Amino acid sequence: MTTTLYTSDHEWLAIDGDTATVGITDYAQQQLGDVVFVELPKVGRALKKAEAAAVVESVKAASDVYAPVTGEVLETNEALAAEPALVNSDAQGAAWFFKIKIADKSELGGLMDEAAYKAHTA
Amino acid sequence: MLANNQDSLKRTPLHSLHVSLGGKMAPFAGYDMPVQYPAGVLKEHLHTRASAGLFDVSHMGQIALRPKSGRIEDAARALERLVPQDIVAIAPGRQRYAQFTNADGGILDDLMVANLGDHLFLVVNAACKAEDEAHLRANLSGDCIIDSLEGRALIALQGPKAETVLAKFCAEAPAMKFMDAGPHEVAGIKCFVSRSGYTGEDGFEISVPAADAERLAKMLLDNPDVLPIGLGARDSLRLEAGLCLYGHDIDTATTPVEAALEWSVQKSRRSGGTRAGGFPGAEKILAHFDGGAPRRRVGLLALGRAPVREGALLFADAAGGEPIGQVTSGGFGPSLSAPVAMGYVPASLAALGTKLFAEVRGQRLPLAVAAMPFVKNTYKR
Known part of the structure; x- marks a missing residue:
């Protein structure tokens, strides 16, 4: 059973045990506009919470995607390199960015559930 | 900057139209301007190249130079004191690209100059218009009445279908050639129309009285x-077209020769010409013409997929060494579906095909010096 949580920087995390799948929210992709390039972290990289982990670029600008929790990168979504526009069409599904092994579950305490995130972006 | 104070931002005559069309508004050069509409930058860009796009460029400055003598050549000769272009040779009904230069040979602003018969019509950048007007008043008041045309909007209609669309409202439009300019009625409104733009596409710029601007824009937008x-798309279109953005690709520290704008300086104003020199910074600019400039603005095509943006440092090698130059404009070119950029490099590294590296987020990404425009222009010559 997975739980989805959100950051105030518009990342989502689907949590399954001690693994989190991370992407950007549908709200974030709408704000960015057409995504033309995604840069993903290397598998095995140790990320600290709030560290810049990935980059998503529209025609106009580059934006950082931050690690929502501390942990090691387990897997990245190579489909995004070939088709960055997936971020626009399926931000909270097929366009996940990376999977991370959660080092400290207490860090999840500061994240929002769906209702709180909806209020945050309202 | 006025960037964070919405209340102090100026509005163009088309502001409420932008809002009603769902424009995402942001501060630009002191104006509250649409960065994009619901279609988005990518679709807006591609639509302009495939069909026609309407741009509000009313934030730009429109200035009339009226000769006190009544002779247009006197206004042209006066303006030649401030720009390295041959203004005298602009025939009535024609337009030319120019730059105001400073005593160091740098560029104060770039502009369009049209000969409208009894006066010269100038279009200057929004961010520079107050300084440009002061510069004109300080230097040309003896010869010209400098008339700031505050009450006019400027609408650009660009793309392969621009001619057909405009022809419905202005029967003379199809007969105009690239860089023709003149007074024309558009839908019965007295306008100045030029066949020019900032996209690399065929198209028109229409100077229209502010009171009629929204009505005209709506008539043009009624066409599917x-x-x-x-x-946003204006910037990606001009970048693919290899056109300079003032304050980024050209500024007070770049001469027209360094900026690869030699084509815009006619032979008459160069060494040995009939009216050689006689503009600010002539000594340095002509030295660059005669002996070459130490650095050049070049086109840059990234060999990978990552956009290389303004400010990225350029290197000759994949590792080590000092920066040899900098990217001045860069992003993703929707028509090329690839990253495109321009920047300054030493003359010795400016040859087409030269392989360079740009530092992006700590990595050196390979790119190659490439010919501009990146996308073939479609001007109706």
Whole structure:
């Protein structure tokens, strides 16, 4: 059973045990506009919470995607390199960015559930 | 900057139209301007190249130079004191690209100059218009009445269908050639129309009285071939067309020769010409013409997929060494579906095909010096 949580920087995390799948929210992709390039972290990289982990670029600008929790990168979504526009069409599904092994579950305490995130972006 | 104070931002005569069309508004050069509409930058860009796009460029400065003598040549000769272009040779009904230069040979602003018969009509950048007007008043008041045309909007209609769309409202439009300019009625409104633009596409710029601007824009937008286009796509279109953005690709520290704008300086103003020199910074600019400039603005095509943006440092090698130059404009080119950039490099590294590296997020990404425009222009010559 997975739980989805959100950051105030518009990342989502689907949590399954001690693994989190991370992407950007549908709200974030709408704000960015057409995504033309995604840069993903290397598998095995140790990320600290709030560290810049990935980059998503529209025609106009580059934006950082931050690690929502501390942990090691387990897997990245190579489909995004070939088709960055997936971020626009399926931000909270097929366009996940990376999977991370959660080092400290207490860090999840500061994240929002769906209702709180909806209020945050309202 | 006025960037964070919405209340102090100026509005163009088309502001409420932008809002009603769903434009995402942001501060630009002191104006609240549409960056994009609901279609988005990518679709707006591609639509302009495939069909026609309507741009509000009313934030730009429009200035009339009226000769006190009544002779247009006197206004042209006066303006030649401030620009390295041959203004005298602009025939009535024609337009030319020019630059105001400073005593160091740098560029104060770039502009369009049209000969409208009894006066010269100038279009200057929004961010520079107050300084440009002061510069004109300080230097040309003896010869010209400098008339700031505050009450006019400026609408650009660009793309392969621009001619067909405009022809419905202006029967003379199809007969105009690239860089023709003149007074024309558009839908019965007295306008100045030029066949020019900032996209690399065929198209028109229409100077229209502010009170009629929204009515005209709506008539043009009623055509299903025309979409409103924001500043985001305006920037990606001009970048693919290899056109300079003032304050980024050219500024007070770049001469026209360094900026690869030699084509815009006619032979008459160069060494040995009939009216050689006689503009600010002539000594340095002519030295660059005669002996070459130490650095050049070049086109840069990234060999990978990552956009290389303004400010990225350029290196000759994949590792080590000092920066040899800098990217001045860069992003993703929707028509090329690839990253495109321009920047300055030493003359010795400016040859087409030269392989360079740009530092992006700590990595050196390979790119190659490439010919501009990146996308073939479609001007109606």
